[in-house]
Amino acid sequence: MSFIVSKFKCKGITFFSLLHVTHYSSRFSTAAVASIEPKIPPDFSSCIVQDKDLLLKSLNPSGTGLHVLDLVDERSLEPHPTLYHLLLKKCTFLRKPKLGKIVHAHISNSLFRGDVVILNTLLNMYARCGCLDDARNLFDEMSVKDMVTWTTLITAYSQHDRPLDALLMFPQMLSLGFFPNEFTLSSLLKASAALPDTPQIYFHGAQLHGFSFKCGFHSNVYVGSSLLDMYARCGCMDEAHFVFDVLPTKNEVSWNALIAGHARKGQLDRALSLFLKMLRQDFQPTHFTFSSIFGACASTGSLEQGKWVHAHVIKSGGEIIAFMGNTLLHMYAKSGSIQDAKMIFDRLVKRDLVSWNSMLTAYAQHGLGKEAVQCFQKMLNIGLVPNDITFLCLLTACSRAGLLEEGQYYFKSMKRYNIEPGISHYVTIVDLLGRAGLLNEALRFINEMPIQPTAAVWGALLGACRMHKNVEMGSFAAERVFELDPHDSGPHVLLSNIYASGNRWRDAAKVRKLMKESGVKKEPACSWVEIQNTVHMFVASDDSHPQMGAIYKKWEEISARIKEIGYVPDTSHVLFYMDEQEREVKLQYHSEKLALAFALLNSPDGSTIRIKKNIRVCGDCHSAFKFVSKVVGREIIVRDTNRFHHFYDGSCSCGNFW
């Protein structure tokens, strides 16, 4: 009997051959194979190699090697199971489940139709190719299963965003007498960590922790890393550290999971100190490590720290691949350096859709609508297909830059790409129309929407009413927001501002009363500025800073200078009723003004001042900052929750759209 593919060992090395003839094992050679089966073409006979891929390649240099099955059928040969394994591996690697189905059909007609190891490999092929229905059907059909069968399907669900399906299999497998191993537990833990909310993660995760501990799996590096990741995703960093500390063997994945946990919580300092500790213990940071840290720098707007970590990437000589590069680009954009973001984009080794979307977002955040439109066109020209996020970024960019016609055009063009606009797209269009002052059109647009408008949709209209001082429509929009989301402080403040700007103080007081009654608390506004690696934070009317006397004095001096060139305080931005003079005093001590005065006192002349704020910059501060940039001849960059404002020589990059 000849086998078409086989595996054999010679002098301790594993070889793969087309033929295996038992009595020839001691004098095996290429020539010998050919002489036993002379009808086999010469390129087949020379296929004694160490590398499985090379073997399949030589069977069919340009394809998968699948045609060897035709040969098997033609000659009525009995394939060795290694052939099936190799072919299935190849289909998995190439992500070609259709070819895998051909192998499946062949297996079903062979002696191995009930072989659990081969069927597990087949199951894994379907799972890795994302054919979960095929995998499930095969699983259900398998009369003999083992623990690997169960683990393979659990992993399939866990890796394809079906955590509940994965977790549900665990009690079933136990009740049928299959005992899990470390592979099963790490997949189950990954599934629990992907559940939609923290209590659910903790509920399932902690039980799996107990199970792992009882079986001694918790000291396995895979199980340990999944465990600490699970705790980190619940925000339980103490538990995550505990799991990490007791893990006997750590690797870069365990480190990365811990660093990512802190990074997600915005704890940049802790993420960075772990990064340094990791380096000191001779673990090599990976793209995962850098990606997490850049993400944390982006969310905290920490440009200096981000640059420092970027220098590490450069020093380590690694290429800037898309995954890490996208986060790096995002970090530069969100920390206020659009030039650096563009530079990273240009230098990316391979750009994917996320890279383009991130660049569009960068332009949107900086109010560069025309650049975003050009970027989108370039993306289409190279043949990339946009997705829903692409349009969201593009529409946001149009809205922020006041590109009304372009925004409407691109919104309509979404259907051409088979993308159904989601609620976020509708919000952006309401924003676009509203900012442009087309309040009636915005309202009509909302009424004609095919999906139910949410609080965000009405909130966008409310914001536009604030901008264009439309009290009636503003209060109508606010009512709708309060019905849908009664606990958000933002709309309450907006409505109160709308009333205040129309001098309707009684109505403003009513809003305040409503806030009090429904327990809605306004987030305290704060601004922060970094001077010489120290972050200084300010809240309105703050007097806790040691330099406060000098700061107040500085602002009074600046305030007098900007009034000389035309600044008029806009007191409608004060929430409460008080007389005009009191309101002006209140305005003077908004946190961003204190931060600016502090920065002017403590940074070199001519240097750029970067201020961050936890809520949107107030209209009066926005106006004042324009004048300040002219008077002191410096660039001031303010990052608020929405976007960046680059103040320079008396104007702002946002063109008063924000």
Next chain:
DNA sequence: GTAGGGTTAG
């Protein structure tokens, strides 16, 4: 034959 960590919007 089966396993863990990272990206864009809001």
